[in-house]
Amino acid sequence: ILNVEQSPQSLHVQEGDSTNFTCSFPSSNFYALHWYRWETAKSPEALFVMTLNGDEKKKGRISATLNTKEGYSYLYIKGSQPEDSATYLCAPLDTDKLIFGTGTRLQVFP
Amino acid sequence: SAVISQKPSRDICQRGTSLTIQCQVDSQVTMMFWYRQQPGQSLTLIATANQGSEATYESGFVIDKFPISRPNLTFSTLTVSNMSPEDSSIYLCSAPRGGSTDTQYFGPGTRLTVL
Numbered sequence: 001i002l003n004v005e006q007s008p009q010s011l012h013v014q015e016g017d018s019t020n021f022t023c024s025f026p027s028s029n030f031y032a033l034h035w036y037r038w039e040t041a042k043s044p045e046a047l048f049v050m051t052l053n054g055d056e057k058k059k060g061r062i063s064a065t066l067n068t069k070e071g072y073s074y075l076y077i078k079g080s081q082p083e084d085s086a087t088y089l090c091a092p093l094d095t096d097k098l099i100f101g102t103g104t105r106l107q108v109f110p
Numbered sequence: 111s112a113v114i115s116q117k118p119s120r121d122i123c124q125r126g127t128s129l130t131i132q133c134q135v136d137s138q139v140t141m142m143f144w145y146r147q148q149p150g151q152s153l154t155l156i157a158t159a160n161q162g163s164e165a166t167y168e169s170g171f172v173i174d175k176f177p178i179s180r181p182n183l184t185f186s187t188l189t190v191s192n193m194s195p196e197d198s199s200i201y202l203c204s205a206p207r208g209g210s211t212d213t214q215y216f217g218p219g220t221r222l223t224v225l
Contacts, residue, residue, distance in 0.1 A: 034213070041218070043215070043219070044153075046213040049213055097155055100145075
């Protein structure tokens, strides 16, 4: 079973601030890393699927980088908005199963 | 993108009873997954439901407690049997868009409270 760690556990920022979170995972036998955003009472929403070392993906104000050699990924949000408030989950793929971290809960205050 | 619905969205149940959660996908998928999120914990995989074969359970989960059906390529059920307060969780089903390494789509979840 992979050990997936996310930090920080929670984050409170002001609207307009930029922020970033970390996902750490074992670097051996890497297949892919998924990032999800989960708002309360909604389905988790897929943000990125990353597979290559050095990958950098972007979706609007959200971007992510991947380092498979050292086993980490960063998620960045530029100019946070209240609608960005959610829990952000990373999940490396273990063979054919996703193993989720405990997530980073982001709260953006207006 | 796949659309996944779940029923019920929430329920409050008495200890010792069972609840069956339904998951419907709007397109045919080979694999469906069932997850649980206990309060303050991460999403934990319970089992993989494959059509035409028995579900594959993860360590710590057994068929007697969480029986799963997968009668066709668009539908699955998870039953939480003989419930206790420790089973209070959000239960989600998911299915990958393409192969198992592709983006997974999730249902909205079933929020279960056991008294």
